[in-house]
Amino acid sequence: MTNRTGVWVDLVGQTEAVAELSAAASAAANGTGGMTHAWLFTGPPGSGRSVVARSFAAALQCTEGEGCGECSGCHTAIAGTHADVHIVEPEGLSIPVAQMRSLVQLAARRPSAGHWQVVIISDADRLTEGAANALLKAVEEPPDRTVFLLCAPSDHPDDVSVTIRSRCRVINLRTPPAEAIAEVLTNRDGIDPETASWAGSVCGGHIGRARRLAKDPEVRERRESVLRIPGSLRRPADVFACVDQLVGAAESEASSMSAARDDAEKAALRTAMGAGGSGKGTAAAERSAKSAERDLEKRQKSRATRAQRDSLDLALVDLAGFYRDVLATKATGAHVTLNHPDRARDSAALAGQLSAAGALRRIEAILDCREAIELNVKPRIAVEAMLTTLQRG
Numbered sequence: 001m002t003n004r005t006g007v008w009v010d011l012v013g014q015t016e017a018v019a020e021l022s023a024a025a026s027a028a029a030n031g032t033g034g035m036t037h038a039w040l041f042t043g044p045p046g047s048g049r050s051v052v053a054r055s056f057a058a059a060l061q062c063t064e065g066e067g068c069g070e071c072s073g074c075h076t077a078i079a080g081t082h083a084d085v086h087i088v089e090p091e092g093l094s095i096p097v098a099q100m101r102s103l104v105q106l107a108a109r110r111p112s113a114g115h116w117q118v119v120i121i122s123d124a125d126r127l128t129e130g131a132a133n134a135l136l137k138a139v140e141e142p143p144d145r146t147v148f149l150l151c152a153p154s155d156h157p158d159d160v161s162v163t164i165r166s167r168c169r170v171i172n173l174r175t176p177p178a179e180a181i182a183e184v185l186t187n188r189d190g191i192d193p194e195t196a197s198w199a200g201s202v203c204g205g206h207i208g209r210a211r212r213l214a215k216d217p218e219v220r221e222r223r224e225s226v227l228r229i230p231g232s233l234r235r236p237a238d239v240f241a242c243v244d245q246l247v248g249a250a251e252s253e254a255s256s257m258s259a260a261r262d263d264a265e266k267a268a269l270r271t272a273m274g275a276g277g278s279g280k281g282t283a284a285a286e287r288s289a290k291s292a293e294r295d296l297e298k299r300q301k302s303r304a305t306r307a308q309r310d311s312l313d314l315a316l317v318d319l320a321g322f323y324r325d326v327l328a329t330k331a332t333g334a335h336v337t338l339n340h341p342d343r344a345r346d347s348a349a350l351a352g353q354l355s356a357a358g359a360l361r362r363i364e365a366i367l368d369c370r371e372a373i374e375l376n377v378k379p380r381i382a383v384e385a386m387l388t389t390l391q392r393g
């Protein structure tokens, strides 16, 4: 077993970050050393940025010391229900200025129950310019007991503005190694060692993905169908079937994830607005109910678009990983750690047919497709262009 304990138990392969953060938390608890009021957690998707932020929040709110993992301060901070821990997650593609302003106001209050007001911004790279400016003001002159925890893929100016970055203490997270992920799946999720080891080896360092792959047969099947694409692009006409497969799968995954939540939100809104009521002012009430419903539908649509993009992006990352395996196999033989070791035979077979330049062109086409979708090109159009390159080379 490892020596990870208390609130840090969920962090995989982040020894250095944990050491730095627990030292800061104990300094805060003992009143030794000044508290840094803004932190930036960076790392690749799945490295556990938001888990780190919640764990650190728990260590700061712990009533027993510095993150025992047992007290109600720790529990509620990790669960996201602590009165003085505010978590901002983008509802759609970005975090709007209004959301950030009301948060900054909240953060300026004294903590109601805990030691600190903690604000966690899960996707700081999705702040709109206005929201970033509102945040900057708060970070420049932070209230005494307020701590901002920002999470982003990197501290590059594309992700976090230079001025905000300059106010933050940066903690870099690593991609956790496959063995460490497998160990967590076995010890904490009770997954059998063989499945855990496989999931750890194919998840690209993303522990949440590893867990879903290990537990959900549908997730496994979707990955399989994506990785079958390179071998099934024999004729130009095959492109169209694969477009449907890739985009269709992302659409249905996104809608199955959001359908239940959308309906529940609509029902809650109708109850709140008193739908079906009668009496004085009914017409006015109905109008405002209609407009609230339109607002909700807009937010839900934006959220669905994001879920669809995220799902498609995951498929594209898997696909790019496969062609990287092809390239690596060509360059070195079989002596590298593959992205998809369970498809080693397929990538080796394709390595026999493609030139290194051809494999590279395909990887570039996939990266271009990801970028195009990020820039709002319609997924079907971007994916079709990509698959055409994958088919022809």
Ligand SMILES: [Zn+2]
Pocket: 061, 062, 063, 064, 065, 066, 067, 068, 069, 070, 071, 072, 073, 074, 075
């Ligand atoms: Zn505690």
